[in-house]
Amino acid sequence: EAGVAQSPRYKIIEKRQSVAFWCNPISGHATLYWYQQILGQGPKLLIQFQNNGVVDDSQLPKDRFSAERLKGVDSTLKIQPAKLEDSAVYLCxxxxxxxxxxxxxxxxxxRLTVL
Amino acid sequence: AQSVSQHNHHVILSEAASLELGCNYSYGGTVNLFWYVQYPGQHLQLLLKYFSGDPLVKGIKGFEAEFIKSKFSFNLRKPSVQWSDTAEYFCAVRGNNDMRFGAGTRLTVKP
Structure with a gap:
């Protein structure tokens, strides 16, 4: 069984630039989660999708972060514009x-590094 | 709001030593409890979980955890660690809403 796929694995950008991450979940899984893991901390949920609908986005900084799961399969998380404090690992x-x-x-x- | 506390940031043990990693949580309702492990260079993966029944749960690779409701604890144990257990261990709690993770405990096992 194929696992959860994410790309890219690494990204380095300058502050105020935009960036997008892609995730393809395990086939047949209805629920998809995006987490942010800052160095030294545990993962923090950003958004949860059930099929193509949002279940919980209470911890998503909506002024700069957006996410979509248009066909209920793969998903994209975007940051625009990025800040230094967005440096983290983004887990799907x-x-x-x-x-x-x-x-x-x-x-x-x-792994996102914002310079 | 839910919160999870892992007491030890970094634990160093010799092979064959016994392991206990602490996890306490704060949540008023029914909880589902998880331990995840991240081996060097690998994904987070589930070690074990508890949601009902016998409070002593067994997971993969000889790990077990005990849910003590009165203490709001879900400590992870292994009687004899191996070098290959070197990893980061995360406790997580989920009520009716989102999963909350602890900050993690890094375990280093010396051969």
Missing amino acids: ASSLTGSPTDTQYFGPGT
């Missing part, structure tokens, strides 16, 4: 149904 995860007992399967992450 998926789960079968989104139930609180579901296992979330994580991708390798995209």
Whole structure:
């Protein structure tokens, strides 16, 4: 079974530039999550999709971050404009149904450095 | 709001030593509890989870964890660690909403 795919693996940009990350979840998984993991901290949920609808985006900084999952499969997370404090690893995860007992399967992450 | 506290930032053990990593959470309702592990250069992956039933849960690679509701704790244990257990370990809690992770504990096992 193929895992969660993410690209790019690494990205270096200057502040005020824009950047986009892509995620393809495990086939058949209805729920997709984007997390931000700052160095030395645990992952923090940014947004959760159920199929192509948003379930929770309460911790997404909506003035600069946006995400979409148009066809209920793959997803894109965008930052525009980036700030220094956005330097982090951005993790995508998926789960079968989104139930609180579901296992979330994580991708390798995209490491973003903002200079 | 939910929160998760992992007491140890970095633990160093010799092979064959016993391991216990602490995890405490703050949440008033029904919780689902997880331990994830990240081996060097690899993805986060599930070690074990608890959502009901026997509070002592067994996971992969000989790990187990005990849910103690009165102490709001879900500590991870392994009786004898191996060099290959060197990794970062994250405790996570999920109520009805989002999953909250602790800051992680880095485990280094010396051969």
